Every structure is written in C-alpha cells, then in structure tokens.
Amino acid sequence: SQQGEEDPQALSIQEGENATMNCSYKTSINNLQWYRQNSGRGLVHLILIRSNEREKHSGRLRVTLDTSKKSSSLLITASRAADTASYFCATDGNAGNMLTFGGGTRLMVKP
C-alpha cells in the first residue's frame, strides 16, 4: 500500500524559481529518500535523510524531515528546464530495504 502522499501532485514554475515538494507518511521510519523519474524511465536516487536528521543538502537540493509531523520537503533551488521530471519520496517503514513510494509530484520547469 502507498504510505506517502505528496503535495502538490503537479507543479509548474519558471526557470530560475525554486520548487518545493512535500511528502507525508504514516508509520515510523529509519530513513526517507527522494527519487527522480524522467518520463518513461526508471528512478534515480537523489538524497537520503535518516530519521535522526532534520535537514540535508546536496547541490541545489535541500531536504527537511520532521518526524513529529511525519513529513518531509524537497526544495530545488534555481530550477532549470532539465529539472522537469516526477519526484517521489520513499520510506522504508522499518522494513529494511523495502521502500514504499509516495504518489509523486510532476514538476515542469518552463524555460
């Protein structure tokens, strides 16, 4: 069953703007991961944040995690047209390496 819910489902912004996507989950976790999927392709891992971490950065990506609210956010700064893709959060739900994916946010960055 799908644990995570993502918000918004779709987001359209101009190049150079920041994009923020949110993810909520239901059970306790060891970690939360964000993945990117280009249309018709597999998923690419972006970043992993552990349950004892609150914020993590990787290049133009910033991820936050609030375990009390069971939520996470992914911020992409200074977006580019090449960032156009679907973004999914995934949680392990204490089930080791088995992940449950959220519904995804479809991001479109217009040049």
Add this chain to the structure above:
Amino acid sequence: GAVVSQHPSWVICKSGTSVKIECRSLDFQATTMFWYRQFPKQSLMLMATSNEGSKATYEQGVEKDKFLINHASLTLSTLTVTSAHPEDSSFYICSAHRGDRGVDSPLHFGNGTRLTVT
C-alpha cells in the same frame, strides 16, 4: 557504479502469450531485487520482493502464478507475465539493493519495460 540493466525496454505481445523481463545488476551483487508496476501518472506499486535463491514474496493482490519471478543468481532476476491480457499493459520497473552497502543504502533502478498487450 551500481548500474541496473532492464531488458527489454519495450515489448508488444498478443493476448495469451507470455513475456519475460530481465533485470540485471551489472557491477554489484544484488541480494534483493524488487519489481514494481506503474500506471501513467501514478506512483510505483510494489509487486514482489525477489531474494536470490528463494521464492519471491508477493504483495497482496498480486497473482504469483501470473507474475512469475525467478532470482537464480545474485545478478539476475526475471519477471514473466504469463498468459498476458490487455489489462496487464503497464510500465514494469525493477530495482536492486546492494547487499554490501547496508539496509539504508539507496535502491538502483532499471529503466523500465513498457509492456503493451494487444
């Protein structure tokens, strides 16, 4: 590193035939592989967990006799859609976990297989 190759990338078959999809980890040993199904503009639905040398664990609602999974080696898992029907048309994606990187290491995904059953 950590490349997962999925083949074929697309396949069209006639109703009633069977289709085999392969998932290979090219540069690492995958103790566990996962098979997902994805409908257009939707998330990934886990179908089954495949462990090398043992039977796959299927998610609730997934017919194990219809979606046969074999994980015969540490680098290869196959999904066979048997007696395919048009409603089996979907995007199937595999992923693999590196056993040597700990349980919280990321999954590595194949590029998916677009199956169309006519």
